[in-house]
Amino acid sequence: xxxxxxxxxxxxxxxxxxxxxxxxxxxxxxxxxxxxxxxxxxxxxxxxxxxxxxxxxxxxxxxxxxxxxxxxxxxxxxxxxxxxxxxxxxxxxx
Amino acid sequence: xxxxxxxxxxxxxxxxxxxxxxxxxxxxxxxxxxxxxxxxxxxxxxxxxxxxxxxxxxxxxxxxxxxxxxxxxxxxxxxxxxxxxxxxxxxxxxxxxxxxxxxxxxxxxxxxxxxxxxxxxxxxxxxxxxxxxxxxxxxxxxxxxxxxxxxxxxxxxxxxxxxxxxxxxxxxxxxxxxxxxxxxxxxxxxxxxxxxxxxxxxxxxxxxxxxxxxxxxxxxxxxxxxxxxxxxxxxxxxxxxxxxxxxxxxxxx
Numbered sequence: 262x263x264x265x266x267x268x269x270x271x272x273x274x275x276x277x278x279x280x281x282x283x284x285x286x287x288x289x290x291x292x293x294x295x296x297x298x299x300x301x302x303x304x305x306x307x308x309x310x311x312x313x314x315x316x317x318x319x320x321x322x323x324x325x326x327x328x329x330x331x332x333x334x335x336x337x338x339x340x341x342x343x344x345x346x347x348x349x350x351x352x353x354x355x
Numbered sequence: 356x357x358x359x360x361x362x363x364x365x366x367x368x369x370x371x372x373x374x375x376x377x378x379x380x381x382x383x384x385x386x387x388x389x390x391x392x393x394x395x396x397x398x399x400x401x402x403x404x405x406x407x408x409x410x411x412x413x414x415x416x417x418x419x420x421x422x423x424x425x426x427x428x429x430x431x432x433x434x435x436x437x438x439x440x441x442x443x444x445x446x447x448x449x450x451x452x453x454x455x456x457x458x459x460x461x462x463x464x465x466x467x468x469x470x471x472x473x474x475x476x477x478x479x480x481x482x483x484x485x486x487x488x489x490x491x492x493x494x495x496x497x498x499x500x501x502x503x504x505x506x507x508x509x510x511x512x513x514x515x516x517x518x519x520x521x522x523x524x525x526x527x528x529x530x531x532x533x534x535x536x537x538x539x540x541x542x543x544x545x546x547x548x549x550x551x552x553x554x555x556x557x558x559x560x561x562x563x564x565x566x567x568x569x570x571x572x573x574x575x576x577x578x579x580x581x582x583x584x585x586x587x588x589x590x591x592x593x594x595x596x597x598x599x600x601x602x603x604x605x606x607x608x
Binding site (some may be wrong): 273275283305 | 599
């Protein structure tokens with residue numbers, strides 16, 4: 262499989278797990294994110310991801326609102342959590 | 356147990372390791388499997404993937420994510436790569452790479468699209484094209500640990516020649532508890548007894564385990580196949596919490 266050869270189509274949050282692991286110690290693909298727009302609680306691996314390795318926009322699997330952005334910028338790895346109320350992670354195996 | 360090994364890596368930072376190509380397997384005209392030696396590999400769980408990084412002589416880097424197709428019990432890591440002509444990475448991995456070549460890889464990553472016997476069954480797998488790769492890791496693992504959890508694979512390919520791992524799948528299916536249902540979307544050989552169209556709701560209803568059995572469902576393939584299959588399964592009464600998806604773009608079956 263070659264996840265990132267195509268542009269424009271969403272992938273799953275799971276596809277951005279390498280990028281997420283550059284910032285988080287826990288496996289965030291199995292963490293629950295609460296959408297600030299519709300209140301849906303889904304696993305990050307279930308969100309729709311645009312982008313992948315250099316940066317990703319995570320959209321709610323239910324209402325498509327942006328819940329998270331994680332991007333390599335010239336000034337550093339930038340996480341923008343506007344759009345999510347809560348991220349709930351379990352200290353379990355990667 | 357692989358779970359134990361993986362859990363020790365919880366606080367281990369994900370590092371780039373050097374993978375050496377030990378063997379190249381021609382799977383189909385468009386698909387190759389790379390069998391890799393990765394010193395220090397911490398082990399994976401079935402369904403996880405890796406990031407691959409290629410560095411050109413001028414320092415330019417390209418990165419892609421590939422599912423691991425081998426089972427955790429294997430000492431070597433298998434990645435199965437489909438050629439995407441306009442791609443940056445897959446043409447190298449399917450055409451130029453030779454045994455003994457090295458490239459960088461980090462993983463395992465992603466705990467979301469993972470199945471182990473502890474999760475239970477029945478297992479209902481739906482694959483399109485090279486989306487079979489992470490599901491193959493699950494089936495090879497299931498065979499390696501002699502699991503008797505019932506498993507069904509519905510696998511869509513364009514033609515008979517495009518079916519990846521066909522002989523191995525048929526051998527596994529001849530053993531206890533695995534059913535493999537193929538469908539060919541573009542061309543079918545004479546006397547073909549399998550499906551002859553894209554995966555749709557009626558096909559899922561006729562080959563899939565009963566929704567009442569609460570199967571654990573994993574769907575991997577082109578985005579359109581994954582989304583239509585997930586939607587159909589919800590309409591058929593399967594539980595949303597048990598449907599895991601892995602999309603990878605528009606190509607495949």
